[in-house]
Amino acid sequence: MKIIASILLVLAIGLSGCQTLAQKQKEKKAALSKKAEAKPREENTDVDFQAFVGRLRKAVAAHDVKTLSTMMTDDFGYRLNPEASGNGVFQYWEEQGLWPELQGILSEK
Numbered sequence: 001m002k003i004i005a006s007i008l009l010v011l012a013i014g015l016s017g018c019q020t021l022a023q024k025q026k027e028k029k030a031a032l033s034k035k036a037e038a039k040p041r042e043e044n045t046d047v048d049f050q051a052f053v054g055r056l057r058k059a060v061a062a063h064d065v066k067t068l069s070t071m072m073t074d075d076f077g078y079r080l081n082p083e084a085s086g087n088g089v090f091q092y093w094e095e096q097g098l099w100p101e102l103q104g105i106l107s108e109k
Contacts, residue, residue, distance in 0.1 A: 057106045063099060065090045 052071070059067040068090070077085040078092055093099055 053106070057103075060099065060102050060106055 055067065056071060058064070059071070072089070075085045076089055077083070078089040079085075084092070093102070
């Protein structure tokens with residue numbers, strides 16, 4: 001009788017430390033919600049990058065083609081089908097009414 005009682009006591013103590021299925025699921029949901037609540041990265045704090053973006057925003061707001069052309073590569077691609085790059089980008093933006101789109105993109109954070 002003492003042996004059976006001691007075995008039951010050991011089993012009770014051992015099994016009481018185990019997690020139940022409900023506890024495992026609760027912890028899993030908590031871990032997933034922590035991942036979902038992850039904060040987005042902060043914007044780049046590099047001073048040179050911020051200066052570049054500031055100049056870009058001002059140039060786009062003023063439609064300053066000269067400043068924008070100094071900030072872009074010579075083979076800047078502005079259309080995929082048919083493919084177009086280089087000269088004509090600003091004329092294309094004007095014809096397609098893309099200046100407001102570009103301003104909207106640059107105003108997002």
